[in-house]
Amino acid sequence: xxxxxxxxxxxxxxxxxxxxxxxxxxxxxxxxxxxxxxxxxxxxxxxxxxxxxxxxxxxxxxxxxxxxxxxxxxxxxxxxxxxxxxxxxxxxxxxxxxxxxxxxxxxxxxxxxxxxxxxxxxxxxxxxxxxxxxxxxxxxxxxxxxxxxxxxxxxxxxxxxxxxxxxxxxxxxxxxxxxxxxxxxxxxxxxxxxxxxxxxxxxxxxxxxxxxxxxxxxxxxxxxxxxxxxxxxxxxxxxxxxxxxxxxxxxxxxxxxxxxxxxxxxxxxxxxxxxxxxxxxxxxxxxxxxxxxxxxxxxxxxxxxxxxxxxxxxxxxxxxxxxxxxxxxxxxxxxxxxxxxxxxxxxxxxxxxxxxxxxxxxxxxxxxxxxxxxxxxxxxxxxxxxxxxxxxxxxxxxxxxxxxxxxxxxxxxxxxxxxxxxxxxxxxxxxxxxxxxxxxxxxxxxxxxxxxxxxxxxxxxxxxxxxxxxxxxxxxxxxxxxxxxxxxxxxx
Numbered sequence: 147x148x149x150x151x152x153x154x155x156x157x158x159x160x161x162x163x164x165x166x167x168x169x170x171x172x173x174x175x176x177x178x179x180x181x182x183x184x185x186x187x188x189x190x191x192x193x194x195x196x197x198x199x200x201x202x203x204x205x206x207x208x209x210x211x212x213x214x215x216x217x218x219x220x221x222x223x224x225x226x227x228x229x230x231x232x233x234x235x236x237x238x239x240x241x242x243x244x245x246x247x248x249x250x251x252x253x254x255x256x257x258x259x260x261x262x263x264x265x266x267x268x269x270x271x272x273x274x275x276x277x278x279x280x281x282x283x284x285x286x287x288x289x290x291x292x293x294x295x296x297x298x299x300x301x302x303x304x305x306x307x308x309x310x311x312x313x314x315x316x317x318x319x320x321x322x323x324x325x326x327x328x329x330x331x332x333x334x335x336x337x338x339x340x341x342x343x344x345x346x347x348x349x350x351x352x353x354x355x356x357x358x359x360x361x362x363x364x365x366x367x368x369x370x371x372x373x374x375x376x377x378x379x380x381x382x383x384x385x386x387x388x389x390x391x392x393x394x395x396x397x398x399x400x401x402x403x404x405x406x407x408x409x410x411x412x413x414x415x416x417x418x419x420x421x422x423x424x425x426x427x428x429x430x431x432x433x434x435x436x437x438x439x440x441x442x443x444x445x446x447x448x449x450x451x452x453x454x455x456x457x458x459x460x461x462x463x464x465x466x467x468x469x470x471x472x473x474x475x476x477x478x479x480x481x482x483x484x485x486x487x488x489x490x491x492x493x494x495x496x497x498x499x500x501x502x503x504x505x506x507x508x509x510x511x512x513x514x515x516x517x518x519x520x521x522x523x524x525x526x527x528x529x530x531x532x533x534x535x536x537x538x539x540x541x542x543x544x545x546x547x548x549x550x551x552x553x554x555x556x557x558x559x560x561x562x563x564x565x566x567x568x569x570x571x572x573x574x575x576x577x578x579x580x581x582x583x584x585x586x587x588x589x590x591x592x593x594x595x596x597x598x599x600x601x602x603x604x605x606x607x608x609x610x611x612x613x614x615x616x617x618x619x620x621x622x623x624x625x626x627x628x629x630x631x632x633x634x635x636x637x638x
Contacts, residue, residue, distance in 0.1 A: 235300065471504050
């Protein structure tokens with residue numbers, strides 16, 4: 147997988163480079179050829195215009211061109227690599243200039259035939275091809291009128307060799323192909339180098355993640371990876387670390403749950419077994435007192451199993467809720483009556499501050515939530531401590547209390563205010579690390595390891611509150627300890 151990804155990245159970069167060079171070559175070859183042709187035509191036109199301009203400037207009426215003028219024209223023709231034939235307006239050849247032959251070192255120079263107005267002498271009638279020694283396939287002919295003071299005095303025919311243009315085009319194409327091949331090779335080498343750097347940067351963290359995932363598969367839940375960049379790969383590394391953290395917590399939770407359940411089951415079963423064996427051996431008489439101890443342990447097992455069954459029912463979708471108007475102040479008074487004896491036995495004061503607000507809810511279910519919270523507060527509050535129970539209206543948005551807690555899953559009214567009841571204790575409090583998981587079933591924080599219970603009470607509370615469309619949160623109490631707050635939609 148690792149080599150395959152690096153190989154694919156290298157091939158991809160190389161293919162992109164090659165395709166780019168091919169595209170550039172096609173575009174440059176097409177547009178460059180057209181522009182080169184236009185350039186050659188412009189250059190040749192400028193050369194021809196130089197010849198015509200020289201003929202126009204050196205004309206002297208009425209004699210025409212003298213030997214000095216023809217020599218100057220021959221220099222211009224030689225410089226521009228063309229042959230020139232000058233004809234009178236009647237079509238008679240006046241003189242010729244062979245600049246191409248001089249450039250090629252083939253001898254020659256210039257010849258002249260004198261016609262009318264050219265200093266006397268018989269006119270020459272030699273055709274231009276004989277003068278230039280070129281066949282029609284070897285040259286390109288262009289004619290230009292020579293006009294002086296608005297009067298055409300002659301016609302100049304400029305003979306341009308085709309071989310020079312072909313040689314220039316061939317040299318241009320060769321240079322272009324050579325440069326494109328050089329660019330392709332350089333681009334390919336750079337693409338391979340870039341692919342090596344990029345693939346190492348991409349596959350390095352992926353290889354580390356793969357090794358870490360293999361370690362997790364092998365049971366090592368302590369492995370973590372360091373995010374190297376703030377990109378998708380870094381986000382993947384962070385997600386892997388979060389997953390590993392959650393797996394480690396779940397594994398620890400599973401071990402703690404097994405330990406707690408075994409403890410909760412072993413203690414009553416050991417008591418029942420010892421009592422039954424004593425009754426069988428006749429060590430203890432079968433008195434109502436001895437039988438009551440067995441009955442209490444059986445009830446303890448029944449409560450544990452009932453809590454598990456209740457939690458499964460609450461988390462199912464077919465939970466039945468009886469909606470009725472419930473006054474929270476009266477509900478709080480009933481809860482206090484139920485737990486007052488246990489509070490008095492431990493020496494914990496239970497104080498109330500209740501405002502009479504109403505909600506639409508199942509009274510028995512809410513009473514179960516409130517009693518569970520009061521029992522939980524009593525469990526962690528030391529003797530001579532106190533627990534505060536309060537009810538009222540709450541303008542604070544649901545779920546804002548308790549930093550680091552999970553988002554509420556209940557369906558809340560989008561309008562405020564809300565009804566609230568809260569229970570605060572003077573216990574050791576709940577560590578912020580444990581707060582996101584405190585309402586999970588069987589979850590017990592380190593501070594609750596030595597207390598009785600299987601860790602189902604708060605899970606049941608959350609399930610009941612969310613079934614009513616509310617939220618339950620935990621925060622630090624003002625005087626230390628934990629503060630549990632339940633918010634419900636206020637009844638209109």
